[in-house]
Amino acid sequence: xxxxxxxxxxxxxxxxxxxxxxxxxxxxxxxxxxxxxxxxxxxxxxxxxxxxxxxxxxxxxxxxxxxxxxxxxxxxxxxxxxxxxxxxxxxxxxxxxxxxx
Numbered sequence: 001x002x003x004x005x006x007x008x009x010x011x012x013x014x015x016x017x018x019x020x021x022x023x024x025x026x027x028x029x030x031x032x033x034x035x036x037x038x039x040x041x042x043x044x045x046x047x048x049x050x051x052x053x054x055x056x057x058x059x060x061x062x063x064x065x066x067x068x069x070x071x072x073x074x075x076x077x078x079x080x081x082x083x084x085x086x087x088x089x090x091x092x093x094x095x096x097x098x099x100x101x
Contacts, residue, residue: 028076038093039065
């Protein structure tokens with residue numbers, strides 16, 4: 001059930017194409033690293049990156065499988081670490097702990 005919902009969300013997210021890039025604005029950029037449980041394949045990591053990049057304030061996202069490490073760079077004026085972790089959790093993954101960089 002979880003995988004079906006995840007793939008459905010991922011398909012809808014990628015169907016819209018690439019999100020437009022915001023040009024030349026200064027941002028309060030931060031990076032956070034999460035340990036995430038629940039990746040069953042590389043598609044989970046790739047799909048999570050795709051969905052995260054479409055969220056407001058996310059500048060970049062890189063997830064690794066099977067390590068389950070998600071590194072997200074974000075604009076702290078538009079989103080928070082808590083919001084990002086809640087979004088990842090809402091997709092059915094478990095955020096075990098986080099580190100700041």
